[in-house]
Amino acid sequence: MAVICNTCGLPDDLCACGDLDKDSTHIIIRLETRRFRKKGTMIEGLDPKINNLGNVAREL
Template identity: 35%
Template sequence: MSEICPICGLPKELCMCEEIAREQQSVRISIDSRRYGKTVTVIDGIDGNDIDIADLAKTLKSRCAAGGTCKDGRIELQGDHKKKVKAVLEEMGFRTEVR
């Protein structure tokens, strides 16, 4: 017997909770300057309750071919990757806002 989602009550194979959560969130993408003139792309506004931020960070790091981390509910990628991150997140179903 398959597992049941505690949020929507559907079987895990049919669960749409994560996709609905992606559509409702507005993810902010911005650029930050660190010391020595280093540029960091910051992805903020992701709700960690419905989406695994560490897994999303891993996906973004591999798609952008950059290092990075996730701290305090934010994802930080080394370098300026606004366009790539926006394209990847929209492909995954997120609404994005570039600052």
Template identity: 40%
Template structure:
């Protein structure tokens, strides 16, 4: 296959819908953990890292919530408690509302 073709579906990269389909199939869990000194961290887990670009998603979420964060394994960790708005922001990004639970 040429470099302009998706290795999964065989469509050209600009027409590829693999990531959109993968977003609808993810079972995402959002929770808030307390760390040292009472700091809260929002943990978003349940992603399949082979189908979703977690670093790009992390960058998007950090800019949306104006906070710091990181990717650890198949989870995205954001500094602070962002539980209230996380579902709507993930839905804006294309994830299915039924697959996101708090």
């Protein structure tokens, strides 16, 4: 018997919860001035469980 996803109710091989979570995320990217006038990029809203943060950081 196939295992059913608790979130969407579909079998695990057809489950699309991960894709839906990626589509519904809201990411905020802002530039901040830190100590000694150094600029830093602040990224908020990324979930490390869903996203591969290394690849996202490389692309940004």
